[in-house]
Amino acid sequence: MKRSGPLYTLLAGLALGLFVLSLNATTGEGTSSYGEAPAATASPAPSTSPSGSGSASASAEPSASPSKASPTRTARAKTSYAGRTDDDSSAISISIRGDKAIAYFCDGRTKESWLKGNVEDNGEMKLSGKHGAKLDGRLTGDRVRGTTTVEKRPYGFTAKKAVKPSGLYRATTEVRGAEIDGGWIVLPDGRQVGIVRRDDKPSAAPPIDPDSGAVTVDGDSLTARPVVP
Known part of the structure; x- marks a missing residue:
């Protein structure tokens, strides 16, 4: 009976040793699996640009600066x-x-x-x-x-x-059965140049009143008026 004591002691020691070895193995696997931090995965940053439809509508908006029209025929005052x-x-x-x-x-x-x-x-x-x-x-x-x-x-x-009364004047009428057609140029310095045709026969024109256009031709009073296209 005394010899069986050491045998039990040996078996108990082996069992304890196997338990310790098993515990160490389990602890080592845990260190290997969780000791390193997982690789960081960049989370997608929230988009600050408008959605596709918003971008399309934004690009479709007209420019803030007004466009310049091509030159066209400009209406000129007289x-x-x-x-x-x-x-x-x-x-x-x-x-x-x-x-x-x-x-x-x-x-x-x-x-x-x-x-x-x-x-x-x-x-x-x-x-x-x-x-x-x-x-x-x-x-x-x-x-x-x-x-x-x-x-x-x-x-x-x-x-x-030409500043009025300077400019171009004309009078056309009939005087005593004769066709009268007169043209006058009043120059900026006040001088006048003109011709009156009586039945298509030219001669120097009498002066007109620059302010009213009044003129006397063959004793009859006429009015020469500014020429407008």
Whole structure:
């Protein structure tokens, strides 16, 4: 009976040893599984941009700055221009309203011409009259510079903006059975140049009253009125 004691003691020691080994193994696996922090996964940041439909509508909105329209033909208020030819032999006046123009060339004795045509957006004008008369000019600022051709002779000219009563006047009527057609240019310095035709026979025109346009032709009182295209 005394010999069985050590045997039980040995078995008990082995059992204890196996228990300790089993406990160590279990503890080591736990360290291996949870000792390292799991890899950080970036959570998607909340989107600050508007949704797809919002972006589409935002891009579709018109720009805040207004768009500039292409230049178009500008309506011009009625304006007159008057001046002399470069050789100082004749006078010329041009009346413009919108894109229309009427011009009158006159030497104050026998040579005259009425011309008409269009004015382009850039101020260029090409006017024409009877017997091949023509005018090529350009409106720039407060003047028209160009060339008019009358009876096949070219005349360079400069016509400056006319302040009333300066400008272009005309009177047409019948006096004692005669057809009267008169044209007058009142220059900025007050001088007048004009021709009156009686049944198509030209002669120097009598002066008009610059303020009222009143004029006496062959003893009859007429009124010369501003020419408007």
